[in-house]
Amino acid sequence: MHRGRVRVAIVSFALFACSTQAPTGPGDEPGPDAAVVDPPPDVDACATPVALALVGRPLDLMPADRLAAIAARVPCIAQGAIRSIVESPRTLWYDKQSLTPGYQDSFGDNVVTPIGFRPNTIDPGLINLAVPGGHQQIFSELGIFHFPFGKPIGPGDNIEVVDFWRLPDEPGSDAYRPVVHWQRDPNSYTHRIEWMFPVGTVFGEMIFLDEGGELHPSEIRTRTRTATGWEVDALRPFPTAEDFAAAIEARRGERPEWAESPALDALITQLRGGSLSPFHVVATHFPGSFPVRNAGIEQLPELTGSDAELTHELLRTTAFRSAKGVYWKQDGALSAWAASSSGKGQIVPKGYNAAAVEISQDSCDSCHRDAGRPFETWYDNILAYGELWGNDETFTWHPFTLSKFVDAQGKVVNFNHDNREIRPDFKAAGLIEPYKPADHPASVYQRIVREWTDFRY
Ligand code: HEC
Secondary structure (H helix, E strand, C coil), X not given: CHHHHHHHHHHXXXXXXXXXXXXXXXXXXXXXXXXXXXXXXXXXXXXXXXXXXXXXCCCCCCXXXXXXXXXXXXXXXXXXXXXXXXXXXXXXXXXXXXXXXXXXXXXXXXXXXXXXXXXXXXXXXHHXXXXXXXXXHHEEECCEECCCCCCCCCCCCCEEEEEEEECCECCCCCCECCEEEEEEEEECCEEEEEEECCCCCEEEEEEEEEECCEEEEEEEEEEXXXXXXXXXXXXXXXXXXXXXXXXXXXXXXXXXXXXXXXXXXXXXXXXXXXXXXXXXXXXXXXXXXXXXXXXXXXXXXXXXXXXXXXXXXXXXXXXXXXXXXXXXXXXXXXXXXXXXXXXXXXXXCECCCHHHXXXXXXXXXXXXXXXXXXHHHCCCCCCCCCXXXXXXXXXXXXXXXHHHCECCCCCECCCCCCCCCECHHHHHCCCEEECCCCCCCCCCCCCCCCCCCCXXX
């Protein structure tokens, strides 16, 4: 019994040493679920705007003007770990321009058959030369994998995503607990660089609507490394349809065109009614990667003009909070985990598919678990083309020097020899170091092992 308690305390410490979130009171035993705490109802999270730090970072990935543009559009966030992370100068921000996405090709001998890191925007010819039609099998368009069905949150074209990355701090020091990397060479044809994140690492995805030349925040998804997996959450301004209806009602008196809008009347009626239709998502490619999910979906109508100004203003002035475990709506046998939209001016992107995406480890893992998995496990004709992007269940991050593998047009650089170099600036900032089990204890560094993890070609 006593031993059990001590172990729990150590695990909690490892999880929380990283974040600025302190246990909420004496005797509180914070578990992973305590990471995001809803504020007491009387605290207005929007009274103090979220201040995304613009200076003081150990390393800037994104240009300062781009980060400032994002900082000006972040939503109100309920007090808690996620808000602290967004505000911390120790959190690094990136997008596809500042951390060019790529995947490893670990199959080869680096003499006759090249190995290395490839941008997702690889020239289709370089794949099709060896595997005719191979590019069309794995990519839906230049830079976007089909996995498991093209764009992971839906086909919308009014979406802008910015990512953030917070490593835990080394207790009692101003250093980070670093990412650790090592090379795996199980045979002469398999040479892969692997990495894993320390317990407490947080990745976040801030999803904006990009409409009329402005960004409007829509959702924040987070993944927090535990010893055995990734704890997940998603913060939204209106977890339920009723939340959204009530917010419109509470605000529409502020402007006559809002008060009198028939479109807003109709929207409130729809939100409060049963209006789900059947919805499915399933892998279109990478066979078997994403078994069918059946859900209900609510298509919110496109809003324009002053009606869209109200939704946009609500997105900016409503505290984002955890929507975990909360249905957007249930209607008879159908349930929707989130809203969707048939057009712009809404609170979610056009074509948003999260109605079928529960916020739970199993649900989010069904895609994330395959980061770094060899293409050959889905396509036996694509043996020689490496692995899906990412590693340690995270897609967008990698530690490689950009200029060694990609040019400004997104074309491959150094295709014919191993171009994987661990970024010197990451090393200098203490963000990554070689894995040494003696220095990197299993309480903080533990691999997540899937059935394919230690593959060899
Ligand atoms: C349909 C597959 C799929 C599902 C389901 C999914 N994701 Fe992802 N996720 C992705 C892909 C692909 C990316 C890279 C997106 C991009 O291009 O920026 C990603 C990126 C992310 C990132 C940025 C860090 C990273 O791994 O690159 C976070 C954070 C994230 N997702 C959280 C979640 C959460 C939380 C859930 C569950 C509510 C979830 N995801 C469900 C496919 C998925």
